[in-house]
Amino acid sequence: MSDAQNIQWFPGHMTRTRRQIEAQLKIIDAVAEIVDARIPVSSRNPDLAGIIADKPHLILLNKCDMADEKATAEWISYYAKQKIPAIAVDCRSGKGLSNFKDAVKNLLSDKLRGYAEKGMVGKPLRVMTVGIPNVGKSSFINRIAGNSRAKVENRPGVTRGNQWFTVDRQLELLDTPGVLWPKFEDKIVGERLAFTGAVSDRVVDVEWLAMRLLEILARDYPQMLVSRYGIDELDEDSYELLCRIGKKRGMVIRGGETDTERAANMVLEEYRNCKIGRITLERAGENA
Ligand code: G4P
Numbered sequence: 160m161s162d163a164q165n166i167q168w169f170p171g172h173m174t175r176t177r178r179q180i181e182a183q184l185k186i187i188d189a190v191a192e193i194v195d196a197r198i199p200v201s202s203r204n205p206d207l208a209g210i211i212a213d214k215p216h217l218i219l220l221n222k223c224d225m226a227d228e229k230a231t232a233e234w235i236s237y238y239a240k241q242k243i244p245a246i247a248v249d250c251r252s253g254k255g256l257s258n259f260k261d262a263v264k265n266l267l268s269d270k271l272r273g274y275a276e277k278g279m280v281g282k283p284l285r286v287m288t289v290g291i292p293n294v295g296k297s298s299f300i301n302r303i304a305g306n307s308r309a310k311v312e313n314r315p316g317v318t319r320g321n322q323w324f325t326v327d328r329q330l331e332l333l334d335t336p337g338v339l340w341p342k343f344e345d346k347i348v349g350e351r352l353a354f355t356g357a358v359s360d361r362v363v364d365v366e367w368l369a370m371r372l373l374e375i376l377a378r379d380y381p382q383m384l385v386s387r388y389g390i391d392e393l394d395e396d397s398y399e400l401l402c403r404i405g406k407k408r409g410m411v412i413r414g415g416e417t418d419t420e421r422a423a424n425m426v427l428e429e430y431r432n433c434k435i436g437r438i439t440l441e442r443a444g445e446n447a
Pocket of ligand 1: 222225250251295297299
């Protein structure tokens with residue numbers, strides 16, 4: 160990425176979050192990690208696997224309504240090979256969420272059998288939900304647990320201030336204590352988070368960002384660009400492509416030049432609203 164701009168990210172404060180999560184690991188049975196199905200690598204926290212160590216772990220590929228279905232299926236197989244169950248969900252509509260409880264029970268089947276043998280029926284499974292900001296964690300919790308936020312209790316081992324939610328008598332969710340950051344310092348990660356709108360446009364140059372996106376779409380999803388913008392050639396540089404798209408949409412300023420800033424904002428917005436199509440920017444195995 161030679162021509163990429165150097166985006167300045169905030170380093171984040173993982174130390175505190177790491178301690179907060181580690182303190183809760185003893186009282187939870189599993190971790191449900193929410194990722195953005197369009198960028199399943201860049202929307203993960205790089206330290207999480209090390210923090211949760213061997214705690215049972217499942218992945219929710221959220222926003223699957225906006226991702227390429229085939230790519231999502233490939234990701235699910237990819238994680239399965241790593242013995243991490245994954246399910247595709249759309250927490251805005253609730254699609255796919257009915258599989259969540261079964262996925263948790265399957266993951267923890269040994270534990271459930273152990274409970275049954277000891278006659279500990281009715282002991283709920285406790286799952287910690289984690290995810291970087293904007294990945295859809297609040298939407299997930301709202302969808303699956305409604306407004307069942309538990310009162311702060313004096314349960315042994317349960318730190319005051321942690322947010323517990325009751326899904327039903329068999330399942331409780333703990334929201335992540337602290338904030339999990341993505342790998343901001345990696346330029347490619349930053350760029351992909353910016354494409355999806357997970358980081359604000361204000362910290363990046365929108366024209367440059369839209370050009371980078373067009374470059375990727377022309378390579379991976381050319382047909383979608385052709386049908387959305389009615390352009391027949393994609394083998395030109397991304398600045399020319401941006402200009403042509405802008406012109407097609409009548410975004411012209413004095414002298415017949417394209418208003419590239421407007422065109423860039425439009426392309427980014429149309430990508431984020433899924434108007435260009437269902438697009439996944441990271442493929443299983445390639446960037447993982
Ligand atoms: P967070 O707690 O992880 O920070 O994320 P949050 O649930 O607030 O979701 C961030 C944005 O992503 C919200 O949009 C939310 O509606 C959207 N979102 C969450 N899950 C899905 C999904 O599965 N599919 C789609 N298409 N969108 C999803 P927003 O524009 O910030 O808010 P709003 O306009 O929905 O209120």
